[in-house]
Amino acid sequence: MTTLARPRTPATSAVPGGLIQERPMRYPDASSPQVMTRRGWWLVVLNFLIPGSAQAVAGNRRLGRIGLGATLALWVLVLLAVVGMVLWRPLILSIATNPLALLAIEVVVVLYGILWIVLALDTIRLVRLVKVRPAPRVGIAMLSIALLVVAGGGAAYVARLTDITRNTLGSIFSASGPPVAPSDGYYNILLLGADSGTGRDSMRFDSISVVSVNADTGRVIITGIPRDLEGFPFVKGSPMAKLYPDVHTGHASATCGWSGAINQLNTELDVCRDGAKIYPDAKAQGSTPGVEATKDAAEGLLGIDIPYYAFIDMAGFAALVDALGGVDITVTERLPEGGGPSYEGQPVNDWAIGWIEPGAQHMNGDTAQWYARSRKTTSDWDRMKRQRQLQEAILKQFTPANVLSRFQEVASAGQHLVKTDIPSSMLGYLTDLAIKSKSEAITTIELTPANQVDQTTPDIAYVHELIHSKLHPPTPTATPKG
Structure with missing residues (x-):
């Protein structure tokens, strides 16, 4: 019985020319330096632009699928983040400011960076440099190394920035708790400046203001409270209102030496009263008794809720200004730098360590700090205006481009500069409001004699009305025609 033989399919090695023509990237003509050179350039560039593609077309397909899958997943995440910033910005910002989410991002970036490096090294193997023409061989090798450094270094840089962000947010916004709803349309934050810089002997609340941020528009109103203001009430129901049911009168003594001024509350609670008993939950909430008493005083004085x-x-204030690259300030009068006279009537030139001259200036941190502190030749009201001027100048410097280019310096300065009880759960929303506020002008209110506010017996009802009129200005009505 005769058996018909089946036509035999030629082995791969039997028809190399056909495979070379059909799949030249995987089965190149290794005898042609021109082909290998052209293939080498393509593989190196393809792997950089689409990690995993070089392996998919010319190497280990399984490794290629891993690389392409990871790359596609990363692209999808980036695309969702971009679309989310347009459609769901508060949500994306909440994720971007969440420590656990940042840790996850850091891990993903590191793992992807390692994968990219592995793919780049494998691509160099696939190129087979010994088959490439001598002159381009050096170019392909140098390009491969350069792109390897860019890929690995870029991933390391992003991971480093993510780690800095996570650590900075964790050190500043350590308080936990659910976000609070806005009060009468605003988020109100008590901003305290403690002047403990060189030449000072203690930590005092020398700058006291309340920042009110409109919950819808991001509009910012800053109310300045003079540090020596007296005759203020505490908000009803607060621990200090039980001690001072009418207004704060102070309790001068030889031991304490403090008066009824609002900036003396920190001393009163820390030195002359058992602040921990008056405000037993302050420490657990990321605050102090002195801060809580000042917060209750500001609420009673202004007639608004201040949750944070x-x-x-100020000792770290200069570092922040330097980290931002300085601030632009127009100085209206000559101001001395220095802690002040050591005896009554000492000439200014004897104690001034320098002068801030009038005119437009680009100030570094040290000059800006003295600009905010100097008051020996001017009044406290002038000093408050300068502090508000500096606050606005610093806010203008917080542009995305400036912060990103100086991110490590800004983060390092902020980590040693700010303490707050704002919970991390509020960061995304407040960041969104900060972005909105860039398009809004900042309104300032100074509780000074210029605004008919007496410093020893302020008219509290008038102050409440003043604040309310600024926070809720009347809506303009259209004038009827005819």
């Missing part, structure tokens, strides 16, 4: 505070140490 932010504490800025």
Whole structure:
């Protein structure tokens, strides 16, 4: 019986020319330096632009699928983040400011960076440099190394920035708790500046203001409270209102030496009263008795709810200004730098360590700090105006481009500059409001004699009305025609 033989399919090695023509990237003509050179350039560039593609067309397909899958997943996440910033910005910002989410992002970036490096090294193997023409061989090798450094270095840089962000947010916004709803349309934050810089002997709340941010528009109103203001009430129901049911009168003594001024509350609670008993929950909430008493005083004085505070140490203020690259300030009068006279009537030139001259200036941190502190030749009201001027100048410097280009310096300065009880759960929403506020002008209110506010016996009803009129200005009505 005769058996017909089946036509035999030629082995791969039997028809190399056909495979070379059909799949030249995987089965190149290794005898042609021109073909290998052209293939080498393509593989290196393809792997950089689409990690995993070089392996998919010329190497280990399984490794290629892993690389392409990871790359596609990363692209999808980036696309969702971009679309989310347009459609769901508060949600994306909440994720971007959440420590656990940042840790996850950091891990993903590191793993992807490692995968990219592995793919780049494998691509160099696939190129088979010994088959490439001598001159381009050096170019392909140098390009491969350069792109490897860019890929690995870029991933390391992003991971580093993510780690800095996570650590900075964790150190500043350590308080936990659910976000609070806006009060009468505003988020109100007590901003305290403690002047403990060089030449000072203690930590005092020398700058006291309340930042009110409109919950819808991001509009910012800053109310300045003079540090020596007296005769203020505490908000009803607060621990200090039980001690001072009418207004704060102070309790001068030889031991304490403090008066009824609002900036003396920190001393009163820390030195002359058992602040921990008066405000037993302050420490657990990321605050202090002195801060809580000042917050209750500001609420009673202004007639608004103030759930949070932010504490800025002037000793680290200069570092923040330097980290931002300085600030632009127009100085209206000559101001001395220095702690002040050591005896009554000492000439200014004997104690001034320098002068801030009038005119437009680009100030570094040290000059800006003295600009905010100097008051020996001017009044406290002038000093308050300068502090508000500096606050606005610093806010203008917080542009995305400036912060990103100086991110590590800004984060490092902020980590040692600010303490707050704002919970991390509020960061995304407040960041969104900060972005909105860039298009809004900042309104300032100074509770000074210029606004008919007496510093020893302020008219509290008038102050409440003043604040309300600024926070809720009347809506303009259209004038009827004819």
